[in-house]
Amino acid sequence: MKTIHVNIKSIAKSAVVLCLSSLTLASCNDFLGYTPTAVVDENKAYSDPDGMVTSAYAMLGDCWYTYPFNLWPYGDLASDDCLKGGSGTTDTDYHSVEIFSTLTPTLGHLDELWYRLYCAISRCNRALVSLDEYGESKLGAATTKQRIAEVKFLRAHFYYKLFMVFNKIPWIDEEVYKNNLQEKTRNDALTHEQLWDKIIGDFETAYNDLPEQPSDGGGRANKVAAAAYLAKCYLQRAWGNGYEDSTGVNFINKDYMQKVVDYTDVVAKSRYGYLEDYGDIFLPEYDNSKESVFAVQASDYADDHTTFGRGNWSNVLNGAWKMWSCGWDFQKPSQDFVNAFKTDNGLPEFDDYSKTNDHPVNGKPTAQKWDPRLFHTVGMPTFPYKYEKNFTLTTDNSRTPNTYGYYTTLKCVPQRGKGETYNGSWQAFAMNDYVIRYTDVMLDRAEALIELGRLEEARTIINDIRQRAANSVSKHIEYAADQCKISLYPDTYFKDKETARKCLRWERRLETGQEHERFFDLRRWGMLSSTLNSYFTREVNDSYDGQVYAQYYKDAHFTKGKNEFFPVPYNQIYYIPGLYTQNKGY
Numbered sequence: 001m002k003t004i005h006v007n008i009k010s011i012a013k014s015a016v017v018l019c020l021s022s023l024t025l026a027s028c029n030d031f032l033g034y035t036p037t038a039v040v041d042e043n044k045a046y047s048d049p050d051g052m053v054t055s056a057y058a059m060l061g062d063c064w065y066t067y068p069f070n071l072w073p074y075g076d077l078a079s080d081d082c083l084k085g086g087s088g089t090t091d092t093d094y095h096s097v098e099i100f101s102t103l104t105p106t107l108g109h110l111d112e113l114w115y116r117l118y119c120a121i122s123r124c125n126r127a128l129v130s131l132d133e134y135g136e137s138k139l140g141a142a143t144t145k146q147r148i149a150e151v152k153f154l155r156a157h158f159y160y161k162l163f164m165v166f167n168k169i170p171w172i173d174e175e176v177y178k179n180n181l182q183e184k185t186r187n188d189a190l191t192h193e194q195l196w197d198k199i200i201g202d203f204e205t206a207y208n209d210l211p212e213q214p215s216d217g218g219g220r221a222n223k224v225a226a227a228a229y230l231a232k233c234y235l236q237r238a239w240g241n242g243y244e245d246s247t248g249v250n251f252i253n254k255d256y257m258q259k260v261v262d263y264t265d266v267v268a269k270s271r272y273g274y275l276e277d278y279g280d281i282f283l284p285e286y287d288n289s290k291e292s293v294f295a296v297q298a299s300d301y302a303d304d305h306t307t308f309g310r311g312n313w314s315n316v317l318n319g320a321w322k323m324w325s326c327g328w329d330f331q332k333p334s335q336d337f338v339n340a341f342k343t344d345n346g347l348p349e350f351d352d353y354s355k356t357n358d359h360p361v362n363g364k365p366t367a368q369k370w371d372p373r374l375f376h377t378v379g380m381p382t383f384p385y386k387y388e389k390n391f392t393l394t395t396d397n398s399r400t401p402n403t404y405g406y407y408t409t410l411k412c413v414p415q416r417g418k419g420e421t422y423n424g425s426w427q428a429f430a431m432n433d434y435v436i437r438y439t440d441v442m443l444d445r446a447e448a449l450i451e452l453g454r455l456e457e458a459r460t461i462i463n464d465i466r467q468r469a470a471n472s473v474s475k476h477i478e479y480a481a482d483q484c485k486i487s488l489y490p491d492t493y494f495k496d497k498e499t500a501r502k503c504l505r506w507e508r509r510l511e512t513g514q515e516h517e518r519f520f521d522l523r524r525w526g527m528l529s530s531t532l533n534s535y536f537t538r539e540v541n542d543s544y545d546g547q548v549y550a551q552y553y554k555d556a557h558f559t560k561g562k563n564e565f566f567p568v569p570y571n572q573i574y575y576i577p578g579l580y581t582q583n584k585g586y
Helices: 042-046 049-061 072-077 095-099 108-139 141-166 174-178 192-209 223-238 254-268 278-282 335-339 373-377 438-451 455-470 478-483 497-511 518-524 528-539 551-555 570-575
Strands: 002-005 008-010 018-020 025-027 039-041 082-085 292-296 330-333 342-344 388-392 433-437
Touching: 039 042, 042 049, 042 108, 049 108, 049 141, 072 082, 072 095, 072 330, 072 518, 082 095, 095 551, 108 141, 108 174, 108 570, 141 192, 141 223, 192 223, 223 254, 223 292, 223 433, 223 438, 223 518, 254 438, 278 373, 292 438, 335 528, 433 438, 438 455, 438 497, 455 497, 497 518, 518 528, 528 551
Parallel strands: none
Antiparallel strands: 002 025, 002 039, 008 018, 082 330, 292 433
8 A cells, every 4th residue: 555645735716625735645654654633535635636636736826936947047047137135155056047057967956846747747747647536537528628737727827937947858747657667768759849749739729628717616727727827838939949049039939929929819819918007916915806817826924824825935035125024135137127218209229228227216207218018027126116115125125235236126025015925934925926917818819820920910909918017007006106217108209129029028028027037038039148148247336326136147158059948957867877868068
């Protein structure tokens, strides 16, 4: 007999209430005849297919700052949008992620991320085995079909994360699991294109078999979310394989771009849409709004009646110093990112934005105007923290300003006056973590439309997004109204693809900044080395009112043909020597 160890938590705000937070197999001999508490017989667990599906859902939020499933260190920190933060460069293993020159396969956090994502995939495979054996007898054919589609959506989601970070990954599905071939499956057995086929295949099953709106829980995967994810996959795939010598405008696959348009059609015609105010998107009271196509569900212990709630542990480090009881001050927006919000007659300063460093000061407007989204995204001294005037940021709210400056991230935290989800030696917030939001899907659509030559349609989408930003001043950031100016793009900006691309790429940076996308955007466009090495040169000269910082960037360098992907972790390669091969350059 084998046993399954179960640690039960709660996922709030969805029909998925029961979580099996850790599931490992061990023989009874390991326990010397003692029957531990909270152990479920393996056969009993597998005979409960709905419970096994719930255990797969539980993995969505089974994360920690050393293995954040939202990938903020790899999407934000590795880009030109943010600095690591914390108490100094040795605080956590992430310093090498932001400078690249010291990045090696021995990085412990990479190994944890790989391992934990494969734990999530294992949970999905076990659920599929349970559904295959017990689904129809316990749930009926229709529900079983839906549950299989949900689990394949989840498995594809976890594989997408792995693929985006590590590139060379072994494809382990339920057949590999059933035949115990995990330790014989190579990470180079499938080509880049074949891996895309596998991930897309799972999402296609989800798209074909899921309802648009499940009747049994808002936190479950649905047909529209699968369409949005398929569009995201095809957009990444359309530009090339990620390495700069085979990625970019010269490698665009227009058939894949058309797939992006086709699948975003589904989202555009669905019940989802733009929230009226940009600031509302990042407040917990708007979780699961029409902007949220798919999100990892979080909860507060006061609401779900558990000890600690279901906090967002990926972002546990990212609260402002001295603002929260445990604000560790990570994910610090860069000066280059702040500069990108500058406007001239309401439009971006594409070519001049980085010629001088600047920042707004509350109550002291100047001739320099800013895109309103800056004040929703970046916390700055003299301004209210997340809109609350009783909690105004000062220079004391930065932990190591001589290293990381004074800006703080805003999107991933609630308002301070609303309290903390879990308050102890660590701190977490009851804020859902967006996987896909509606505006992100529409930007994917606009990008594909530009590459297909449908420039005016793309301009309409981008201007709709800019109009929402223009309308997002009076409700939350009225104190910055005299510092904001944003205009819609005239048709002259969309007469050629090159200029239209520049507008789209700028819009993605401003709209989705600090949402863990920037590095992957730059990689898709084949722009990592030129963008990041130029950024390192500029950012090393940062100063804020005389305080110099970010000088560690003097040691930073991005190597083309190597750093586009992160290395396969050392522990994984040497666990079974010869089974896995390393990414190029490491």
